[in-house]
Amino acid sequence: MNSPLRSIRGMNDILPQDIHYWQSLENTAEQVFAAFGFEEIRLPLLEKTEVFTRAIGSATDVVSKEMYSFNDRNDESLSLRPEGTAGVVRAALQNGLLYAGVRRLWYSGPMFRYERPQKGRSRQFHQIGAELFGAPDADADAEILMLGSHLWKSLGLHNLRLEINSLGNSQERARYRDKLYAFLGAHRDELDDQTNERAERNPLRVLDSKDPKVRLLLEDAPLLAEHLGEDSRAHYQQLKRYLDKLGIEFNENPRLVRGLDYYCHTVFEWITDDLGAQGTVCAGGRYDKLIELQGGKPFAGIGFAMGEERLIELLGQKGDIVPPLQHAFLVAVGENSAESALELAYDLRAGIPELRLIANLGGGSFKTQFKRADRSNALFALVLGEEELRNGKVAVKFLRSGEGQLNLDRGAVGDWIRSYIAAL
Numbered sequence: 001m002n003s004p005l006r007s008i009r010g011m012n013d014i015l016p017q018d019i020h021y022w023q024s025l026e027n028t029a030e031q032v033f034a035a036f037g038f039e040e041i042r043l044p045l046l047e048k049t050e051v052f053t054r055a056i057g058s059a060t061d062v063v064s065k066e067m068y069s070f071n072d073r074n075d076e077s078l079s080l081r082p083e084g085t086a087g088v089v090r091a092a093l094q095n096g097l098l099y100a101g102v103r104r105l106w107y108s109g110p111m112f113r114y115e116r117p118q119k120g121r122s123r124q125f126h127q128i129g130a131e132l133f134g135a136p137d138a139d140a141d142a143e144i145l146m147l148g149s150h151l152w153k154s155l156g157l158h159n160l161r162l163e164i165n166s167l168g169n170s171q172e173r174a175r176y177r178d179k180l181y182a183f184l185g186a187h188r189d190e191l192d193d194q195t196n197e198r199a200e201r202n203p204l205r206v207l208d209s210k211d212p213k214v215r216l217l218l219e220d221a222p223l224l225a226e227h228l229g230e231d232s233r234a235h236y237q238q239l240k241r242y243l244d245k246l247g248i249e250f251n252e253n254p255r256l257v258r259g260l261d262y263y264c265h266t267v268f269e270w271i272t273d274d275l276g277a278q279g280t281v282c283a284g285g286r287y288d289k290l291i292e293l294q295g296g297k298p299f300a301g302i303g304f305a306m307g308e309e310r311l312i313e314l315l316g317q318k319g320d321i322v323p324p325l326q327h328a329f330l331v332a333v334g335e336n337s338a339e340s341a342l343e344l345a346y347d348l349r350a351g352i353p354e355l356r357l358i359a360n361l362g363g364g365s366f367k368t369q370f371k372r373a374d375r376s377n378a379l380f381a382l383v384l385g386e387e388e389l390r391n392g393k394v395a396v397k398f399l400r401s402g403e404g405q406l407n408l409d410r411g412a413v414g415d416w417i418r419s420y421i422a423a424l
Contacts, residue, residue: 008121010115020323021277021312024178025155028110029128032151034358036143038104038130045110049077054293055086055204055262066113084129085287086294092133093296102134108308123280129284131303136288140237141266142242143367147250148270148282151306155307157314160270160281162249165256166236167234167264168228170289177203182316183221190217207255210277211239223254239268257281260291266302275310282306322412327380327421328360329373331398333366334386341384344394344410352415354421357382380420 007013014022020421030040049069058146068080081087084107089216091097108128115121130147132140145162152160167173183190184199184206195214198205209215243250250268258267275281277417284304291299315321332341339414344357358376360369366385373381379412383395394413398407 010117012122019320022317025308025311028154032154033106036147038106041088041091041105041107043091045080045106046078046392047087048078051086051090052079055290066115068114081110081115084127085303088131089294093294098133100300103130104129112352126308127305128308129303129305129409131301134299136300137360138238138242139241140302145248146246148304153228158326159274160272161251162270163251163253163256165253166228166232167262167267168232172190172227172229173231175337176224178364179222189219204257207257225254239266262287264288275313278310281310326376326378327356328377328382329355330382331369331373331383332360334389340389348414352417355417394406
């Protein structure tokens with residue numbers, strides 16, 4: 001006998017008892033995005049590897065260590081998407097969605113990175129992201145942060161803090177990179193091998209280290225803010241004025257960087273202390289050179305991506321999201337009852353789109369079917385027995401409230417159910 005197959009490590013099932021959290025998050029996000037004028041775009045899971053190596057940077061951990069890449073039958077390198085922004089830019093360029101004013105897009109779905117699975121971090125994970133193109137000024141930065149802030153309020157999440165920083169432009173960042181590289185090189189003996197390797201490939205990523213020894217050492221490191229030019233400083237100051245005016249609280253974090261090479265100017269994260277080490281639930285920033293890197297004409301962009309798994313955990317801690325009510329279970333016993341029950345179920349579902357109705361399948365006695373009805377968590381059972389079939393009636397037996405049984409004409413059942421559901 002073959003042993004049961006299991007899922008791939010780090011790629012997890014989302015089970016029926018948990019799906020209502022995902023649906024609540026995704027439905028709320030869709031409503032908030034629509035309120036801000038964002039349109040949905042759906043992207044393929046597979047892209048040419050170059051879509052990500054051009055955008056993310058070959059020196060990043062994502063490209064050098066974490067991508068699922070392979071050559072297809074035509075010997076072309078393909079990759080499962082490790083993030084969404086590069087694919088959105090590719091799709092927007094390919095399909096002519098840019099250059100006619102500001103464009104607002106959002107996406108959702110699974111992403112893939114070959115990481116060590118741990119709490120809050122899987123190899124297949126899910127993101128919802130928003131991208132705003134064609135607006136180079138700080139008002140767009142404020143708009144995208146207002147979008148995030150509005151989403152947290154709509155979800156009832158009040159324990160997130162916003163951290164912001166400016167990375168400046170590419171020239172300013174390159175000058176700072178050289179200074180930081182020199183600083184880290186002078187302290188090579190005090191750093192572990194992994195940090196030294198990261199410093200060689202991408203010194204800015206060392207700023208994101210969670211190692212207490214590294215963080216202590218970085219207190220004496222040069223600051224990127226000291227290397228910003230006048231225009232970059234003005235952009236950052238304007239953003240902070242907007243946030244103050246909007247009442248969006250924020251903390252400045254001069255060590256905040258993003259792990260992907262395409263970011264510039266404003267970067268940000270929303271962080272919680274309720275998830276342990278995996279505290280970042282949403283992050284993003286400005287990427288004004290990315291569209292050019294992907295082969296388009298220069299065009300500004302800013303966006304963010306949120307991790308659904310971490311947000312689901314926060315929503316679960318709140319405990320106020322419940323599965324949708326199961327309204328009815330259809331019980332039928334007697335000659336020709338199955339045919340009549342299926343006809344009734346068809347009519348009710350067609351006439352009452354919001355009705356949640358489970359029809360008994362596979363026959364069984366009244367006792368057996370009522371056990372199934374009870375396990376379904378339905379509020380009431382619709383009963384078609386021999387007497388009901390003979391008299392054109394449907395009995396309603398309440399399974400939770402203890403109310404007395406009703407006997408309705410078959411033609412009146414739909415109106416009664418509509419009124420019952422409306423009163424819930």
